Amino acid sequence: MSIEISDFTTLLGDTAVAEMAWTAETVTGAVRRVEEEHPGYSYSYSTEIRCDAWECSRYIELNLVRGVSTSITADEAYAAHRLERLDALLAELIHMPEDLGN
Secondary structure (H helix, E strand, O other): OOOOOOHHHHHHHHHHHHHHHHHHHHHHHHHHHHHOOOEEEEEOOOEEEEOOOOOOOOEOOOOOOOOHHHHHHHHHHHHHHHHHHHHHHHHHHOOOOOOOOO
C-alpha cells in the first residue's frame, strides 16, 4: 500500500500539502546547513571538546561516566550541540506560535 500526494490533497487540501512540503524542505536544508557549518570537534582536554566550526568554536564540557568510553560521551555531547544549533536555526526559519511544540 502506498500513499500518493493526491490522497493528502484530498484529505488536507492543496495549501496544507504545500506547507508540509515547504516545511520538509526547510528542515532538510537546515540539517544540511548545520552539518556543513559544524563539521566536527576536537579534544581540548580529556574532559572537554571544542566545536571545529570557524564561527562557533564553542567549548563543551564532557560529563564522563565510569565505564563509558570518552569518545561515546564526546559524540553525544557534540550531537546535542548540533541539535541546539538546529533548533535555533529552525526557530529563525519557521515561525511557530509559542503554545505549539514541546
